[in-house]
Amino acid sequence: MREARNLPAGPPAVTVLLATHNGMRFLPEQVESILAQEGVDVSLVALDDGSTDGTADWLLELATSDPRVTVLDDDGTGGSSAKNFARLIQRVDVPDDALVAFADQDDVWLPGKLARHAALIAEGVDGVSSSVTSFTPDGDRSLVRKDYPQRELDYLLESPGPGCTFLITPRLLRLTAEVLRDSADARAVDFHDSLIYAVARGRGWRWRIDGWPSVDYRQHGANVMGSNVGFAAARERLRLIREHWLRTHSTHLTRVALHVAPEAARGELARILALLTTPGVRSRLALARESSRLRRRPRDQRIIGLLITIGIW
Template sequence: MPQETHPAIEVVMAVHNGADWLEQQVATIAAQTHRPSRLLVLNDGSSDGSGALLEQLEAAYGGWLQQLMPVPPGQPRGCVMSFAELLAATTAPYVALADQDDLWDPTKLANSLEMLLAAEARAARSGKPQPLLVHSDARLIDAFGQPLYASWWQRQGLAPPPRDLWHLAARNRVMGCTALLNRALLEAGLPIPHQAVLHDWWLALVAQRAHGLLQMPQATLSYRFHGANLSQPARWWQWPQRGWAVWRQWCALRQRFGDPQQPGDLWRLVRRRLRG
């Protein structure tokens, strides 16, 4: 198909002190076989050279890369609020989430869109738009681009896909940087509530509730593992706090869609979280 007949995709990216890898990542997004119509970026309080680099990239890509109003240096709001603002500013029928430091495979968007369009065609028979999110596995590389692990899912001990909504509610199993979602999901998931633990987790829950969480078995990008994004396991004294956050997110999901809360929901969620 000619490029102009392709459905429009926008990519959103929150940036915080990402100057070391940002230019490489933007280049892999621009080089997609299904090139997105726009890369929308929010500089979330960076104190390194990210701001100046983004201005250079904005000029170099001739308006294809666009910035929202940056957050003042040293005052980051965090990824949830940043991505919430970015997603609210999109207009395309399909939107992909991007980290600042990964390397996308050239066919990442094309392959994800193919799966999503097929699911939309199936859903169209019911006559009602279905919220959909496609996600995938990822390879892991180090700060210098050297391979670490062939599969993020295997390294994290995940058993994808989620067995049900409770399984996903207890533990996030979706890497947002691999995700492509449709407008129906944005309409259902936005605004992202303040109780959301992570923006990608929230969107995945909304998709799973609608039976619209789709999974590609192959890796579609190389996820850069470095000192700034290494997650530390929770200490025992942090368990109640993290558990409470998961519970509040679950309650927000129930409230968003008017689902009745059951007396045993809390213990059911705790059991699922302990099982992993």
């Protein structure tokens, strides 16, 4: 039986962490959809990463007119989306009763996103993510489903959805900040959503993937990582696989999970880590047999199993 959380009376408090870089083209629409969230007490903490298009000035001006908005100083240690979110995670001062969300600079949040996911957190999970609706400048819209049933070790290979759909507890934020401080592997992870999910699941905390698409997920030429739909996305993933990026990424996440795992889970994670890092056919075939535990979607399980078996992955 799941244990419900005792949350304060009144609307849930949510702190949204916004990482920006040259985002003025779409940022005002994104921020408007955040500050207009219904049924929550929302605040916004932004950190700009060296923008040259007026993004930082726009955020500072917004902060002077809206007390819900705070802008952190850029200390020059960013350089990527992952590093900027890592800075936010480590520097933000979040109240003990505030949930935490993450925002890109180019999406649109549906009005009930935060309230719906806060209610799911109250059911006894530490993280919530969701499916999204992908949309393009041409007006094409499609559901990007993320709520395939979770698998025992899926957090070692994939995120539970885009980070812009995440809502997490303060204790998960604090644990992620500690891991980023103490683990070089955590700092090497390229995406904050994968890192947070690995920290939560590696610790043994529960996560809920909501099938309702809570975000209109904008697709354009400057996406750091798009919706993984279509031929171009498949080709890019195959390139990353052939260059062993995914295997390296998974190795980092496995070491992160080991860093936070309870004693009872450490043996199995150490075994998976050995399969990831030991060359040879026997290790490869043994890892391929784990594919049904490493991916959620049945099609993806078959594909990753094949790629590991033939040595491309």
